[in-house]
Amino acid sequence: MSAGQGSALLQIESLSIPIPGGGDRAFAVQGIDLTLHAGEILCVVGESGSGKSMSANAVMGLLPSYMQPSAGRILFQGRDLLTLPEDELRKLRGSAIGMIFQEPLSALNPVMRVGQQIAEVLQVHGVSDAVQVERRVAELMAFVGLPDPERMRAAYPFRLSGGQRQRVMIAMALALEPAILIADEPTTALDVTTQARILALIQSIQRSRRAGSDGQATAMGVMFITHDFGVVAEIADRVAVMEKGVLVEVGHAEQVLNAPRHPYTQRLIAAVPRRRTGLRDAVAESPPVLDVRKLSKTYASGGGWFGARRVVRAVDDVSFTVRRGETLGIVGESGSGKSTIGKCLLKLVDVDGGQMLFNGRDIAAMSAHAFRPLRKGIQMVFQDPFASLNPRQTVGRIVSDGPVASGKTRAEAEARARELLALVGLEASSFDRYPNEFSGGQRQRVGIARALALDPQVLVADESVSALDVSVQAQVLALLHQLQQRLQIALVFITHDLRVAAQVCDTVLVMHQGRIVERGSPQQIFDRPQDAYTQRLIAAVPGQQWNPTQAHAT
Missing domain, CATH: 3.40.50.300 (P-loop containing nucleotide triphosphate hydrolases)
Structure with a gap:
């Protein structure tokens, strides 16, 4: 983890966002003060509804019309983002401030190829040279580690895995080398290996990328929103903890993780999963209630005029008892x-082979009618x-x-x-x-x-x-x-x-x-x-x- 003691890139001052009548509290975010420095990874932690994503959306100017800030400032390069007209904000989104959304499948356009979606970011911000756009798209796809970029750029989002879709989102966010990268739960529900690759990628980006419209190189600042303290321990320089819209604790990662001061932070850390003792x-x-023997299930697709047949052995000779x-x-x-x-x-699916003994009866061979009782x-x-x-x-x-x-x-x-x-x-x-x-x-x-x-x-x-x-x-x-x-x-x-x-x-x-x-x-x-x-x-x-x-x- 880097020291993260560069100049201030982003300053959130006394920000409050009221909730329309009928909510469980008056403010989604209330009076928060937060600074993101150049060259640091700031992790914002809290439960759902704590105001983490709401704060990020306020920075990006993506709040819904019925939830607008009632107080405070968000300063970026000396300008208050809350007072900028929409056309000025649109110029900053993607070029100066990039964002990786939590669910890439819903954030990506399902009817556009992923290469076109990365190219669109460049085109919207004035890069009109088609050759330059193609070169940049290929460079970005290679940089974020997508396999076979030429084939991948022609694929639609549903054809990609969760980790690959997240990499496409990262490529889009980095297309114009922004000064600030906001990552909103980018590894939630990903496999540990995919999660590790995404975290390593974001860290390498933060170390290697430089931004600055004035010609002076400035290390990228990353605001990483998460509820996973394992992720915080892995990548954070500083940590900000939010509870019900209020910022309750801010400090260096080592201090917050190892000596949390606020009772809410202590409760969150106490809830982190721990090892249990052995078999009771x-x-x-x-006695066994379920005995699975040599279970097999194969999926096949394709094989028509337009493609080769693809066979996947999803379950291959699996045996266990419970x-x-x-x-x-x-x-x-x-x-x-x-x-x-x-x-x-x-x-819910038919098996291709093996037995599933439920209280001694093989349910694998049963018809739907016989299994119903x-x-x-x-x-x-x-x-x-x-x-x-x-x-x-x-x-x-x-x-x-x-x-x-x-x-x-x-x-x-x-x-x-x-x-x-x-x-x-x-x-x-x-x-x-x-x-x-x-x-x-x-x-x-x-x-x-x-x-x-x-x-x-x-x-x-x-x-x-x-x-x-x-x-x-x-x-x-x-x-x-x-x-x-x-x-x-x-x-x-x-x-x-x-x-x-x-x-x-x-x-x-x-x-x-x-x-x-x-x-x-x-x-x-x-x-x-x-x-x-x-x-x-x-x-x-x-x-x-x-x-x-x-x-x-x-």
Whole structure:
């Protein structure tokens, strides 16, 4: 990490942004003062709703019309960005201040090739020479590490992986070598290896890029918005912590991480996942509820007149058992086969080979009709609770529909739904509310209640906490553990976050290209990894030199 003690590039002074009537507080951002220096990486940390992204959008002039600053200044090169007309702001966006958005798939135009989208940034800012534009696009794509730039520039965003799309966003943000780079949660929900590459790329950009319209070289300043303290420990020079729109702590990374002063910062750091002890005796002695033997699933595409047939062995000869009360973790990168295993277990996709013994009965060979009476025994908590909940139905209806479909009366199902909503820590009024009225963590609790409504013996959690704030993540993980202890449910926990797997799992399977390359207890996997791929995964976890337990104790 660099010293980050250059001249001030950006100064936010007493910024306040009011929330229209009806919100849970008066201000989205209230009276914050923040400075970004040349040559530093400033990490802005906090939970969802803390005002991190709102502050960044205010700098970019991208706030919605109904939420405009009521006080304060944002100074860049001596000018207050809040007072500039839109045409002046448009000239600064991309040229002087670049931004990497959290979700590249929604930020990129789905009907434009990625090369055209990078070129558009240059063209909008006055680069009209077609040869110069083409050369610059190729240079940027190579700089951010996109493979086969010539082929990649002609691809549409949906053809790229999450990490590749994020690299396209970085190329667009860097096209005109801005003085300031704002990165809004650019690694959320990415694999640890992809995340590590993106973080290394941003650090190398910050060190190597120079900007300055006056001809004097000035090191780029990076404002990095995140809720991941591992990322903070990896790249930050200074840290700013926000809570409910208020800046509660600012300091050098070492001080904030190892000796946090504010109680809110201490609570956030206390929620960072930690290693759990080994397999419980009760779990080790309990009988298997799920026994998977030599499971295989292959996907094929193409093969017509216009392309070669492509075959992917998503799951290749996979075997494992899960006992009552046990948490089996399945970890690996995107495309490793983790989620496909989950879909196979619920028979959401057909398997090509192998057995899945549920309480001794092979459900892999069953027809959909034969499996239906057993379906309630294996339920799933999905990655995105908002996408998996019907927005037109109340929470009570969402949770009670499954039991009604399985033969319970509506009155019985609704009574059970109310019990479950209380069990997962939601208020009684939640029953009559709609999904859009809840936070991400609350929606995930609704998803857990729905999965429990049919009294399952096996719960499959597919990336169920990957996009949640660290404190909300800790609450959901604690809830799953409490429910598992109380109900003795077998939990299949699918994740790419190795720190979470180390905290919650009894046994861990490491997947790579459809195969299990290593299995064992968290201690074996994380302290003594044997496979080279496992070693690379663990090496990519950000902030490994930082000990959050010691920091909290301080």
